[in-house]
Amino acid sequence: MKMIANHGYKDGSGEYYISLDTDKCSLCEEHGCLDGCPGQVFEIEFDDWDEEVATVRAGARNKLKQICAACKPVSGRPLRLPCQIACVSDAIKHSW
Amino acid sequence: MNENETKEYWRWKEYNWKNPDIPDWRGSLVTAGVDVGSTSSQAVIMVDGELYAFSNMRTGSDSPSSAIDAINWAMEGTGLTLDDIRFTVGTGYGRVNVPFANKAVTEIACHARGANFMYGPTVRTLLDMGGQDCKAIHCDERGKVTSFLMNDKCAAGTGRGMEVFANLLAVPIEEVGAMSLSVEEEPAPVSSTCVVFAKTEATGLLRAGWSKEKVLAAYCSAMASRVVSLLERNGMEKDFAITGGIAKNPGVVQRIERILGVEALKPIYDTQIAGALGGALFAKALFAKAGKDKPALQGKMAGR
Known part of the structure; x- marks a missing residue:
């Protein structure tokens, strides 16, 4: 069964969520997201069914707008972000 | 200082409950879920998958103490001790600080499982x-x-x-x-x-x-x-x-x-116990799984 984990928040300025398809994650052995994200937003943990999945670390969940800003320039934003390029399973999506 | 200034209007009812339809737990599988949340803590005890007893109280400044207080209050008047509970799951913000838990499970998974029990499989x-x-x-x-x-x-x-x-x-x-x-x-x-x-x-x-x-x-x-x-x-x-x-x-x-x-859907149980209830259901399933794989659970281990 597919499980989508949305980590982030909504505040007065907008919605900032990173969505992780943990079914794809659980099959991944490379964990490219760990080093691929310059802001070191991700960590690997065991989920409730003892499968290794990526998650957004607790200290970053409420600061995604600021942390991810470095990879999201106002002009010339790349089609795929560094974390998405590093994730070979194509499991990462950003809401903004 | 007048009474209005000292009265704590935010204080909600803390209580424990025991199922009168289950007279005795002896000879049955007893599992527990303890939800140590940021504001409230609950402990739910299940006997053969049926809701047997629970407590609902305010979380104190110390998560391990809150977990112990919650389970002790749920066990009050039942004759149960911690040794009689075969498997305990800790959940909530303080799940890794439940000293007697066999396993920690996220409150997201526990609430979903608890709601499935409380409201039925159509949720x-x-x-x-x-x-x-x-x-x-x-x-x-x-x-x-x-x-x-x-x-x-x-x-x-x-x-x-x-x-x-x-x-x-x-x-x-x-x-x-x-x-x-x-x-x-x-x-x-x-x-x-x-x-x-x-x-x-x-x-x-x-x-x-x-x-x-x-x-x-x-x-x-x-x-x-x-x-x-x-x-x-x-x-x-x-x-x-x-x-x-x-x-x-x-x-x-x-x-x-x-x-x-x-x-x-209209609740028939206290909606605050959903997480702990889900934890107790996980505990039953995990005990059954461990029982198939291993001869017996050896003691208690810290939650992850």
Whole structure:
């Protein structure tokens, strides 16, 4: 069964969520997201069914707008972000 | 200092309960779930998968002590000791600090499983309105999470925000919902993005002559619109149920139902115990699994 984990928040300025398809994650052995994200937003943990999945670390969940800003320039934003390029399973999506 | 200044209007009822239909647990499989949340702690004890006893109390400053107090209060008058409980799951913010737990499971998974037990297998969308966060959860017919979305950025839209307003307006928290529904005309909601701004706004409205009922209606309305945006972002699918302390507030629940155009399932258990109940159900399943794989569980291990 597919499980989508949305980590982030909504505040007065907008919605900032990173969505992780943990079914794809659980099959991944490379964990490219760990080093691929310059802001070191991700960590690997065991989920409730003892499968290794990526998650957004607790200290970053409420600061995604600021942390991810470095990879999201106002002009010339790349089609795929560094974390998405590093994730070979194509499991990462950003809401903004 | 007058009585109104010292009275704690936010204080909700703490209590324990024992199922009168289960006279004795001896000879049965006893499992437990302990939910140490940011604001409240619950312990649920199940006997052969049936709800046997629970406690619901305020979380103290020390998570391990809160977990021990909660389970001791649930066991009160049952003759149970910790050694009689075959498997315990810790959940909630303090799940890794439940000293007697065999395993820690996230509150998201536990709430979904608990709601499946409380409301039945038709629940697909669950809103858990906790003390300091709010979660929109999708689950399947077995109570397994298929997607979730959490917002813990601000106390707005959480139980703590409601406690702040109960104290500000000197209204007992159990009466907030009914009072907010007594207004003839629905006022515009106050700020839904920050509880500090909302409190400032409410103080201004009181000075402008608004009644307590009208201010409470404006806050309940703000809370409802905030959580509805969370639900809509994650997608809304029937049946819909609400867990957590705010589920007991008809002022928020009815406004959520009105905005969504969907009626929430009516609870038959205390909505605050959903997480601990799910933990106890996980404990039963995990004990059965461990029993197949291993001869016996050896002692207690710390939650991860």
